[in-house]
Amino acid sequence: MNTVLTEEERALQMIYKEYADERIRPHTLEIDKGLFSVEPLLKEMHELGFCGIVIPKEYGGLGSSYVHYVLAVEELSKASGPVAKSVSGQTNMCFPILHYGTEEQKQKYVVPWVKGEKRSAFTLTEPGAGSDAAGMQTTAELINGEFVVNGTKAFITGAREADFFQTYCQFKAPDGTKSPICLLIDVHECEGITIGRNEDLMGMRASSVAEVIFDNVHVPAENLLGQIGKGFHAAMSTLDAGRLGISAVCVGMAQDAIDQTVKYTKERVQFGKRISQFQNTQFKLAEYQTKVEAARLMVYNCASMMDDGQRVSHLSSMAKYYASDVLNEVVRGCLQLHGGYGYSKEFVIEKLYRDAKLTEIFEGTSEIQKKIIAKWMGVK
CATH class of the missing domain: 1.20.140.10 (Butyryl-CoA Dehydrogenase, subunit A, domain 3)
Incomplete structure (x- = not known):
């Protein structure tokens, strides 16, 4: 263990501090009151590489260290916890695809995400399944070569801004048995997706947090992330x-x-x-x-x-x-x-x-x- 920062790390820390003080801090209270949209800031931070610090270079990231990552998040948090939470959350969206995705999936989702061309949302939580994620009721059935998804997700951060969802659900086999899977669902290509009302939260008010309803949503079979039955492995990653x-x-x-x-x-x-x-x-x-x-x-x-x-x-x-x-x-x-x-x-x-x-x-x-x-x- 070495918790003493190097000169390079201290220099990076100062870069993030200066950015946060100049671009985020002046709008801290406005963001909380809904008077200033964070979307232009998030796009700018994507373009500057803030969201791709630990993403491999071959997919457009910086390929840097987790120490570098936490230094960035900490400095952004001093100016706005909700904005830093969005940066941290968006970074984490890549890990299931990087760990379990095919090369085609990585190119289709991770590369444009790192550039800021696509946004993602992690749809796991349900009205009746929070800490007990295994209790989720959203299902997917394989019909004519496509997954058909039905169910409701709750408290989904960035739901309204997302271009694709990482949706965790129970695969329902023909014999009735269920096993967890993860599907990559393109919001703008799949019909049957409804974004519910925004939650009026106590704090951390930056990106939208809303309910997501899947009503007979048809998802191509190639959008399965990893293997059937390994959905929780992807989520836990x-x-x-x-x-x-x-x-x-x-x-x-x-x-x-x-x-x-x-x-x-x-x-x-x-x-x-x-x-x-x-x-x-x-x-x-x-x-x-x-x-x-x-x-x-x-x-x-x-x-x-x-x-x-x-x-x-x-x-x-x-x-x-x-x-x-x-x-x-x-x-x-x-x-x-x-x-x-x-x-x-x-x-x-x-x-x-x-x-x-x-x-x-x-x-x-x-x-x-x-x-x-x-x-x-x-x-x-």
Whole structure:
């Protein structure tokens, strides 16, 4: 493990920081209120290579390291957690196709995706199947050489903007047995797809999050990703990198909360003193910075081990669980130090407070992360 950044990595970190401060931060509150579309930004970041950092060069990516990836995500998160979440999420969409796709599928979907010419959405969650993904009810039957898909997906990020879906469903064989599969569904070529209303979410308000309904959607047989019965393997191939990315989002957001609060407490005067002069303020911020630094080191360590080709499922779960827990503690405490102003939508800390909660829920709840960690420990 080497968590000391090289000069090149520090230079890359500064590039992402400057971009985030110039192109994203001025619009942070507008994005949250739906007054500024992130789509031009996401397209721009695709073109700049932000979404292809760990994608192999032969498919248009940078072919760089996971350490490079988390540095980018962390810096973007300091300006906007929702935007960084979109970059991280879009990056993760490629992994199932890279790991299980045919060369034709990689050329058709990954290459234009990296260029920003296509967008993808990961359709796994259903109204009755969240953490229990195996309980999904969406089905696909093979009829006359095509898969016919029926079912409903819920809380699908980027559903309205997607050009193709990675849809996980139960293959229904002629004898009635079911086995999980993944299908690549071209939104603009397949009839029977309906995008439901956008969810009015508490936080992380950037891309659309909506219901997706499949009503007798005919999908070519060659759009099967991997093998019948291996659908969950494809879905799980996104998790280590996905949880690593969200951990980096948490670290960046927590650091921004601290930075915002340090600035505020140096300016706010109560009882004839700056709030920053009170010991309680100093001790609280010192505690928060220490915990954020610990979370950051966990993220960098996990990224470094992924670069070394090691199995990191337990480490990505630890990083995701701990970083999201720290983030929520930090934003809650930093809002308290803002007093009444922290409750105002004119202050970024209020938005961070709302954004933070999702990190304990999506990409596997904190409880699921603890279950994974306990299993790795041999606790049964």
